[in-house]
Amino acid sequence: MTAHIPHPYPAGMAANFVLTSRAANFEGRSLTLAIELKGRPGQAIGCVGVHEKAPGAPEVGYWLGKPFWGQGLMSEAARGLIALSWRTTRFRTIHAAAMPGNFASRRVLEKCGFVATGEAIIAAPARGGSLIAEKFELARGEAWEAREFRKCA
């Protein structure tokens, strides 16, 4: 279901991913964070990141270890990263893409307030080239603020 993570996952790729993610974080090109359970600090169970794929066009991406699916964890993690992105950047819109059959990911995006904008062909090197994905957008502004406020109230 991911464009950039191959399966099976080759030996050595994880270390390379961590190093390139750290470098991109340091240089401000993206922000990729490990996810850990509140009660189990220090053990990564997934990743969530936002990458400026084109200037001014950040895209959010994520994955979670299978044993942790279905507990609302990615919705919580993605919302946290989006809130941080609004606070620390001037981006007007955050983009996302999901394969048509990736209902869990589509639902995570929907719960974060993203709206579907139509299909597009995206680069998917881990899937052997390119594929058709559904694109999503989330706009900065009152809708997001009101939504988050309702959740806290």
Ligand SMILES: CC(C)(COP(=O)(O)OP(=O)(O)OC[C@H]1O[C@@H](n2cnc3c(N)ncnc32)[C@H](O)[C@@H]1OP(=O)(O)O)[C@@H](O)C(=O)NCCC(=O)NCCS
């Ligand atoms: C996508 C992924 C991150 C979701 O993580 P998660 O922590 O399980 O997500 P959440 O529990 O926060 O939310 C999942 C939602 O999808 C719903 N869902 C799950 N499977 C579904 C399905 N087959 N059909 C419809 N809805 C589905 C859940 O019910 C939940 O919605 P709800 O809270 O309204 O009940 C996880 O499945 C994953 O890592 N998948 C592989 C990698 C991937 O697809 N990454 C995204 C690439 S775009």
